């Protein structure tokens with residue numbers, strides 16, 4: 722807390738006050754350009770890595786960037802996704818995983834979650850990821866296996882996303898794009914899943930602006 726409170730004072734004096742018009746306009750409405758679903762991990766900062774301002778990204782974060790499938794009760798992620806599409810008219814949804822993900826570590830080594838009942842229950846929505854890694858990535862170990870899990874998990878969660886009626890309908894109308902991203906903490910690089918090549922490719926400026 723010793724850092725947070727002075728931070729708020731600095732934010733008000735150095736950011737808000739010199740940009741009063743911007744913040745007053747923000748108070749009127751939000752018109753975010755995209756929805757960004759990512760992990761709670763403190764090293765992943767959606768606005769920093771996309772260099773966006775308040776009001777530009779509609780963000781959902783949770784342990785392991787998980788999207789519980791349609792039919793899950795009390796699905797807060799589904800509520801946010803539905804609101805993004807129906808309420809805010811968002812047409813781009815990004816599901817972003819990351820390297821060195823603690824949730825993926827737990828998924829690959831469930832014994833490490835022994836005392837974490839809620840995490841264990843939550844990660845049931847990533848059971849398919851676990852099985853994909855177990856069956857298809859036997860040859861990998863350590864960091865490579867963990868990264869494969871994070872990448873596969875992005876694809877599994879995108880499949881869950883597509884089970885939602887509002888998403889399916891918007892995709893059917895051609896009014897929604899869904900992207901799978903992978904953020905590499907060590908280098909700041911972002912990779913995007915290429916559905917044709919079936920692999921994550923470096924996200925270059927030409928792709929980002931298309």
Ligand SMILES: [Zn+2]
Pocket residue numbers: 760761762784785786819821822823824825
């Ligand atoms: Zn994570």
